[in-house]
Amino acid sequence: MKNKLLRQIGKLYQRQHINNLLRRGIFRNNKRLRFVLSVIVGFITVTLIAIYLTGRVTSVANTQTTSTIKAYTLPEQNTHTPSNTDIYTTSAANTYTFPDQDTYTPPATDTYTLAATNAYKTSWIGNSFGGGNKWVQIQVTDMYVAPDGTVYTNTDWDEAGREVGIYKNGDVIGKADDLHGWGRMGGDAIAVDQKYMYVGMQQSADGKPGEDYPPKGTTWYCIRRYNLSGKVAPFPQGRGWDKSMLIVSTKGKIAGLAIDGQQLYASDKAANLVHVYNTATMKEIRSFKVNNPSKIALDKQGNLWIIQEKNKIGHYSPTGKQLPGAIADVAQPSAIAIDNQNRLLVADNGPRQQVLIYDIANKPKQVGTFGTQGGVYSGKRGEIGDLKFYGLSGVGTDAAGNIYVSNVGFNRSGVDLRKLSPSGKLQWQLLGLQFIDTADADVGTDGANVFTKDEHFIMDYSKGSGKEWQYKAYTVDRFRYPNDARLHTTPTAAFVRRLQGKRLLYLSSEMMSERLLMYRFDGEIAVPCGIFGKGKEDWLANEPTNSSWIWVDANGDGSPQANEYQATGEKDDSVWGWDIDSKGDLWLAAEAGYIKHYRFGGLNAHGCPVYNTKAVQKTAMPQPFKTLTRIRYFPEQDAMYLSGYTSDRPNIDGDWGLVGTEIIRYDNWSKAKKIRWRIALPYEVKRDPKLHIKAMDVAANRVFAVSSKTADVFVYDATTGKQVQQLKPGPEVAGESGWIDIPFGIRAFRRSNGEYLVFVEEDLKAKVLMYRLPG
Known part of the structure; x- marks a missing residue:
């Protein structure tokens, strides 16, 4: 019953809030809160504590050489004592005997020796820097x-x-302190003069008793003052625990800031x-x-230009008198600045995707553009x-x-920050592209092409x-395909497949693996062409609402x-396992205790993979599983890899x-369905942080499993089920990683030269880790 309640609370929380939280940028904060909420469900009052500590970061040495190691063992009732080493290994024996019906005989030994030199390299994709003190942030508002x-x-x-x-100059030189934890976050506005930064930020009621925090249920939307090195700069009558905050509103965020001399202007949109x-x-x-x-x-001249409605830029005197010359021909103004010639620059985030240049000496007149029309x-x-x-x-x-x-990008696709000369020559570019994301290699090009959910x-x-x-393409087309689920949901992991000679992209969607998305390619654009979904979706119409469903794009639009x-006639809840095998067949593993196998029906006239509710086989999960969580099938070998909880090793x-x-x-x-081996995965729930496995994958002759909180x-x-190696983030990425949060947070691929590429989610510093292992 407890498990069922936890899952129901988690699902309800996600469905109602996840999209808004992502857009507001506090999703990761609230993932921690979601767990707290699940544990204390049933209480009348829920106290949410959102304190992000450095424990979210795993900093480790790159252990590449290991000696003989005692096999990871499991005493009765799963109450084993954690070892003193950070390296956990599993022999083929697993040191316990399974029930007779499993027809499994453990080897005699419970120890083995790992290779003396487990050489591998740590690399990464998606961020201009590897980590440590240098990384490009995940979003800019x-x-x-x-x-x-x-x-x-x-x-x-x-x-x-x-x-x-x-x-500055294509480098990271700093950040503002103390905007992370104790209820504090950044915001949507920033302005700077010769002495201070003025930062729009938020403060909620998560502070220490006796200090200056808002009352429970209230959020302060503030301007916080910093010196130019990023240290807070308190002032008389300042609010907050360090007296550096000016409360502007309790209703909504500060939407804009600008400075003229000693006057700071702040947009209070809510009022x-x-x-x-x-x-x-x-x-x-x-x-x-x-x-x-x-x-x-x-x-x-000291006059203000203020973005107002969707396509309006107002013109005001310093005292608020409305002046002639409002601009109303910009489809979607998203940012605004004045250049060194006193011209107005307007970022148009509509179909033009350009910076529009206005002469504002008299009546505003567009005199130029910057950037290629259509972007x-x-x-x-x-x-x-x-x-x-x-x-x-x-723009600036x-x-x-x-x-x-x-x-x-669109719907939080990361950061691409550029400096260009007045003539349009690129001076530098900084990238921070990946968040709640991992990568997969294209088998058709031997890994020369790698895809994430958007890139x-x-x-x-x-x-x-x-x-x-090299960042080649952004695969989302907001204007041609406005119903692309990537614009409305939170995709998390890519599966790249070659079927009938065509490259296809499949994406798991949401952190609870709510749906599977399918895409064909038209040049560099991934075109929506199918969904395995369930129930009502806010951005769609006419989908079945009482069961799971399949959409296949029949007309190619x-x-x-x-x-x-x-x-499908039934709702497939708690599907944590998705796989698309090399022949295109689609497999799902449901926590409720069954496997569904949808046979690939070929590509339709528009290149979309076809799946049909009449071409599906439903199978009960095999022994010894009690709960099924992941699935991976290889038709060439008729080999199935399943994971979950068993009666021998339950979810305690x-x-x-x-x-x-x-x-x-x-x-x-x-x-x-003959068992070849069973791997007892690392599982230490009494350890701090807990040791358990979040994601797995199989490539060639290797099985990869990554831990949730330590990212090992x-x-x-x-072939044997023996552990042969353990990977940790190396010095190339400052020996650090964030948590693994998504069900498919690891993807693996073996190149034709035998080298293994292992891609691992790394949200902490807006990238994807890439381990390179010799074959």
């Missing part, structure tokens, strides 16, 4: 560029605490006001009414180019007239760690129609979404 070219950014949430980032503060005292001087104020720019969708759609923008969230200029833009990378494995990848759905902690306590290989699956990768021989 506002940006300010100083005359000397220093770039200051702000966002609600960065996993490693760079809510406010400071960049339809612009407040004006003295920067020395932080006291309010005046305020005035502006409908729906957002980003602000101040021209050399990333011009020319070869999706292909990255210096002047091809996508998801513009910030320095004293020399260089133009800076921040691209964030395409070209690989050159002759280069050193962190240099193998990338958007579901009512006649393209098939209802009540956790959900994990791989479980065992991986079992079955040979001759289609007929005899345990490597097993797929």
Whole structure:
């Protein structure tokens, strides 16, 4: 009953809140809270404590040489004592005897020797830096560029605490302190003068008793003052625990900030006001009414240009008098700035994906554009180019007239920050692309092409760690395919397959593996062409609401129609296991205790994989499983790999979404389902942090399993089930990793030269780890 309640609470929480939390940038904060909420369900009052500590980071040495190690053993009742070493191994024996019906005889030995030199390299994709003190944050919602070219950014949430980032000359040079934990987060606005940064931020009621925090249920939306090195700068009458906060609202975030001399202007969208503060005292001087104020720019005359409605930029005097010259021809203004010629720069995040340039000396007149019209969708759609923008969230200029833009894609696709000369020549580019994401290699190109949920990378494995990848394309087309589930849900992991000679992309969706998405390719764009879903989806219409369903795109338009759905007749809840085998057959493993096998029906006329509710086989989970969590099938060998919990090694902690306590290989699956071996996975729930496995994959003759909180990768021989290696983040990435959060947070591939590539989710510093193991 406890397990059932935990799963139900978790699912309800996710369905109702996950999309909003991602857009607000606090998803990772609330994942911790979701677990707390699940544990204390049944109580009338729930106290949520959102304190992100450094325990979210695993910092380890790159242990590459091991000696003889005692096999990982399991006493009765799973009450074993953790060993003193951080290395956990599992022999083929697993040191216990299974029930007779399993027809499994353990080998006599319970120890073995790992290779003397388990050489491997740690690398990464998706971030300009490997980690340590240098990484590009996961999102930018506002940006300010100083005359000397220093770039200051702000966002609600960065996993490693760079809510406010400071960049210069293509390098990371700092961040603002203390915006991560104790109820504090960044925000949507930032402004800078010669002495201070003024940062829009949030403070909730999660502080220490006796200190200055809002009452329970209240959030302060503040301007917090910092010096230019990122240290807080308190002021008289300042609020908060360190007296550095100016409370602007308790209703909504500060949407824009700008400075003129000693006057700081702040957009209070919730109140339809612009407040004006003295920067020395932080006291309010005046305020005035502006409908729906957002980003602000101040021209050399001291007048304000304020983004208001969807396509309106208002013009106001410093006292709030509305002036002539409002601009209403921008499809979707998202950022605004004044350049060194007193021209107005407007980032248009609509179909144009350009920076529009206005002469504002008299009546505003568009006199130019910056960037290629259509942005990333011009020319070869999706292909990255210096002047091809996508998801513009910030624009600014320095004293020399260089133009800076921040691209964030659509629905939180990461950060692409660029400096360009006035003539459009790229000066530098910084990337932080990956969050709740992992990668998969294209077998059709021997791993030369790698895909994440939104990005395409070209690989050159002759280069050193962190240099193998080139950002080739952004595969989401917001304007041509507005019903792409990537724009409305939270995809988490890529499965790249070659079927009938065509490259296809499958994506698991949501951290609870709620659905499976299918895509065909049109050039660089991944075109929606199928979904395995269930129940009602907010962004769709006409889908079956009382059962699981399949959508296959019959007319090739990338958007579901009512006649393209098939209802399965039952709702497949708690499906943690998805797999697409090399022949295109689709497998799902349900926690409820069954496996479904959908046979691949070929590609339709538009290149979409066809699956049918009439071509499915449902099988009860085999012994000795009590709960089934992951599945991987290889038709060439008729070999099935399943994971979950067994009667011998049950789920004693009540956790959900994990791989479980065992991986079992079955040979001759289609007929005899004969157990070849059972791997007793590392499972220590009394250890701090807990040791359990979050994701697994199989490639060639290796089985890979990654732990949730320590990010250790345990490597097993797929023939014998013996552990042969253990991988930890190396010095190339400062020996650190965040937690593994997604069910498919590890993907593996063996190249034709025998080298294994192992991709592992690494949310902490906005990248994907890539281990390179010799064959």
